[in-house]
Structure formats: C-alpha cells, structure tokens
Amino acid sequence: MSNGASTKEEAKESSKELQDNTASNLFSPFTLRSVTLRNRIGVSPMCQYASVDGFANDWHLVHLGSRAIGGAGLVILEASGVEARGRISPDDLGLYKDEHIDMLKKITGFIEQYGAVPGIQIAHAGRKASTKNPWKVGNRHEKQEITEADGGWQPVAPSAVPFTPGARAPHELTTAEIKEIQLAFQSAASRAVKAGFKWLEIHGAHGYLLNSFYSPLANFRTDEYGGSFENRTRMIIETTKLVRQVWPEHLPLAVRLSASDWVEGGWTVDDSVALAKILKELGVDLIDCSSAYVRPGDRYSYGPGWQVPLAEKVRAEAKIATAAVGMITEAKQANEIISSGHADIVLLARELMRDPYWPYHAAQALEEELGLKAKSVLPANYSYAI
Template identity: 45%
Template sequence: MVSHSTPLLFTPLPLGPLTLPNRAIVAPMCQYSAVDGVAQPWHGQHLGGFAASNAGLIILEATGVTLDGRISPYCLALENDAQEAALRDLIAGIRTYSDVPLGIQLAHAGRKASTAAPWNGGMPIPAEQGGWQPVAPTDEPFYADAPKPHALTETEIAGIIDAFVASAQRADRAGFDLVELHGAHGYLIHQFLSPRINTRTDRYGGSLDNRLRLALEIATAVRAVWPKSKTLGIRLSASDWVDGGWTPEETAILSQKLEAIGLDFIHVSSGGAVREARVPVTPGYQLDFAETVKKAVSIPVIGVGLIVTPEQAEQALQDGKADAIGLARAFLDDPRWVWRAADALGVDLPIAGQYQRATGKTWPGYKLKNVGLSLAAE
C-alpha cells in the first residue's frame, strides 16, 4: 500500500541545477498545431492550464532542430528568429502567473519525418503535398510503402549536430530552464542506436560504440553551449521490443556515458523504432526499464508508461522504479491532475486564488464530481 505520511510525489527533486517543487512532470505531447514551426495561441492555452495547476515541470513538445527534422509540417521547430520569438513570448506570458520550470524537447524525426497529424492518419506526406524527403542512417523507410529516406553522409551528420547546438542556444535565449534531447520513439538519434535500423558500415554504424556515437556527439556539443546553471537531459527508448533490437542493457551503458558527459537526467520510455514491434501495454509497463537505468546511474531518472492514478505514481516512486513520473495523456485528460493527486495523498497545495472556489475546501460539488475516482481526500 502507498504510505500517505510522506508522499514522494510531492517531495522536491533536484534535477541538475534546477529543483522541481514536486515530481509530477508534464511529458512532451505533440500538438500538431504550429505554422511553419511557429508556436500558435493553441500552444499557449495548452501549456497554460498545466502551468496554473502546480505541475512540477512542463516539457514542451518535440521541437525540430530543423524544419526537415519535424515529425510533421505542423510541429514546432527552433531554427529561426520567428520560431524563437514565438517561444519567448509564450514563456513570458506563462511567467506572468506561474514560476513552473519550463523545458523543451529538441528533436530530429529522421525517417519518421514528413507525416500527417495523427487525426489525419499519420502517414507520410509526399513532397507534392507539402512534405519532404526524410533523412536517416540508411535509405530504409519506416513504412514499407513510403519513399526512401536519404542516407546521411558524415558531413550531413555534422550539420545536424550543429543544428542541435543552434537550437539549444535559441532555447536558452527564449528563456527555457531545461532542454531534453529526444533520443527515443524511433526518431533520428534512436535510429542510429538501433541495430535493427542502423546497418551503416562507417564509424556511425556496426559496433555498439559506433551506434552510440551520434547520441554522444550531440550530447557533448549541446552540453558545451547549454548553461551550467540550466538542466540538460535526454529521453531514451530502452527497448525496441523486437529480437535483435536496441536493449535495456545498451540503454544503461549509454546512460552512464551521458552522465559522464554531464547530463542531469534520463527520461526512460520504449518502442517506436520498428513497425513490427508488439508492445504489451499494461499499467506501468515501462517502469522496469526506468529501474534498470536508475541502477546504472546516479542522476535522476524519469519513469513513464500508462501511469494514470496518483496512487500508482506514488507507488512507483516508493518502489524505487524512478525518481520522478512523467505523464502525458493523464494531463491531457485532466490538466488539474496534480490537484487530484494532492487530495489523494493528503497534501495541501498553494492554489491560485482565481481557482480556489473550485477546490474541495470551498465547493461542495468537488467531492460529488470525484465520487468513484478515489481522488477526494477524506
């Protein structure tokens, strides 16, 4: 049973130089609502609800370090002044009512780029319909019937590393407190890590050391320009869920090397690399991967994976599976998730005055609303 005496979920967490007020993290969630990579009013309202509701950290969605590195034509990017200015304005707006730590996930989609929004099928968009040719370690596409991606040359790889550096510098100027590199879910960094995808024969393919090279070079280059006063981490898929794929043991090795470079946290999920993977999605199904990484490093580890209830999140922390919990769809479903968690675990939160009339202390309807959810404090 979860102990309510000292809930770890509401214990502050040092994440590098940044200290989170609690361990409930809004994980990156693609919104497919940008225009030319520029944040729109949708992003402000999407993030604003979380910022006003006591989240411990908000990490902005996967943001392409180049336009061609976006997952879709509707994803954020951070390669030019207009994109940087929109994010700076977004942060400035949030800062008028919240001091929640704010991060951004910097990404390159590799062979999974140039696709439609999920609600429009999520399939590749051809160039004549506004898409572009993706790039990848090799010319093997993610979708069997999709156009082949361009196999990156070593010179082009160096250009992508430079793009991560430039985006990190823009993120710093925009006012972000944290950068998370996206090395998961079958995007470019993960594509280089996975032996099921990366069949290159140069120094970026083949052996484990060679497959780790891009991730380590990006991390090293970004660490060199990202201020030491701000937090830098990475999200990794710990398993491809297929034979001959990327493994939890390799993830632990990479995590140790990233810690040695100076990264401040590892955010652990899984999958996304190959279409034939069959992932057994059950409550907390990725927490064992987080625990494997946690045993290998001394920096904090964020765990994810169908974590829905406050009790479930607290139990994962109590069991030592992770140091913090990342939630995505749970926050989409209920931006006030942290309030429900505080009630469930017996914690008083400082809630903005504008919203205090909707709490259990002043609104009789609060407990009625939450009957059957086991979220109202007794």
C-alpha cells in the same frame, strides 16, 4: 518560480549524486543543478500538430499554460524540430530559426509565473519525418507519408531504409551532413536558452533520428556511425556534447531514450544502462525512459506503468536520475513510483490531456496519506475559491 539559487559548484555537485527518494513522495520538490521542481509531476512532451512553419501560437500558450496552472512541476514542450525537415509533420513545432523565439518566450514566462519549470524537447524526426498530421489520419503510431507534391520532403536517416515498407526511401546521411544536423541541435539549444527554457530534453527515442542511429533495427551503416555499440551511439553522444557546450551549466539536461526495443536483436535495457553512464559523464542529469517504436510491425506488452522497470534499472545501475513515463494515471501508482525509488519524476501525457488539474486531483487523493493540503497545488486565485 522556484528555481532555488545556488552557486555553479553546488549545482554541479547536486546533479552528480543520485538522490535518496525513500523519504520522498509525489509532492516533494526535486532539484537538479539550480532548478527545483515544486513536485515530481511533469507534462510529457506531446506534439500538438498545431504549428505553421514551426511557430508556437495561442494554442500552445493555453494548452501548456493550463497544465502549469493545474499544478504540474515541469511542463515540457513537444518535440521541436531542429531543422524544418526534422519535423514529423509540417504542423510540428520548430526551433530552427530565431523568429521562433518570441512566442516561446511568452509561453515560458507564463509557465514560470504559475510555478512550473518550462522545458522543451529538441528533436529530429529522421526517417519518420514528412508524415501526415495524425489527427487527420486517426492514429499517431501509423505514419502516412506526404509526398513532395503535397508539401512533404525526403526524410533523412542513417540508412536508406524507409520506416514503412514500400514508402519512399530516406536519404542516407553523409558524414558531413551528420555534422550539420548535430550543429542544428546545438543552435536549437541556444535558442531554447534565449526563449527562457530552464530544462532541455534531447529526443533520442521513438525511432526518430538519434534513436535510429543507436538501434540496430534501423542502422545498417558500415562506417564509424554503424555496426558496433560504440559506432551506433556516436551520433547521440556527439550531439549531446555539442548541446551541453551551449546549454548553461546551471540548468539540467535530460535525454529521452527508447530504453528497449523489446524485440530479439534490438536495443536492450542493458545497452541503455551503458549509454546512460556515458551520457552522465557528458553532463546529462536525467534519462527519460520511454521505449519502442523503431519499426512499425513490432508489438509491445502495454499495461499500467509498463516502462517503469526501465527507469528503475537505468537509475539503479547507471546511478543517474530517471523519469518514468507510460500509462501512469493514478495518484497512488505515481506516488509509489517516487517513494519506492524507481524514478525521480513521473511524466504523464494522455492523462494530463484529459485532466490539466491532475496534480490537484492527485493531491486530493493523497491528502490524508501524505498530510498535505491539496489546495496548495493551485494558484492562489483558484485555491481561495475552491
């Protein structure tokens, strides 16, 4: 794989300076600390709802391995619960016990063998936990709770307010319980190292636990974890500090934020800029700018590239690398996001589900414009034949 060798000092410096992307394109390599992505295309984390007791299996190997073969520079595994009760559904991936490591190691090895960097997202679903597997419900945004009788559990949250009105109330975490969850994030990060991941993303978006602390729409606490910006961001800041302690210095750390709640009285992109500046000082290298999903009734103006302005603003004002995500489907569109300096990488979810060879097809579409050979995106044993 293309992990460029560099000293620890160089690695530290390379992540401090924001790179000038004006001469870059979708197929330019991108380096954070000692890790170099072969291009700017990443597989956005996507729950597969295909695990039993948090274990990865052959589904994950084939699904993720196909995207590495297809030419992505970065393959980020789905939200992986740092605790069993932090899974969205009982079928989620987990990193809450050492036994999870072996199969993940096989997957990271395969991804690296085909030139992509293996990443994983560590997560706690908070009040959105213990819900039905969405492909059995038919809508991934609608959360249908599972009762204890059906193998569910009581979710936990900053405040005892359910995500879906009328659903069972989550348990309001005590300060001691908050610390335990922060340590669970740290232990999961240690397991990610052992499993061979080279890129770690903390899930701080989509109304899950960390997001529900910093968004004023879900946190109604009156102690040091609620109220002011400083108090609401304490959970994600303390968690990040603990994770950075065990995540190797030469490897990049990313945080996914719901960079805007898009509603009056909610978290704003200016809040995200302020938080990104703090996270950068703590050793975070990239902010993955997603948005929304803290409350079920809120409506958003979707459209192609709808979250790119968030990545652009956080990058420009917090001077930190960003990932753009959300309805990025066209080669030209993705290339422009990079070459205009709006973000450092693009993450694709559904389009890479539809087409694992999207990077190759994008290279074909941009071949003339960028003067590259599309075949070079594929492994040798494919490219000779096509």
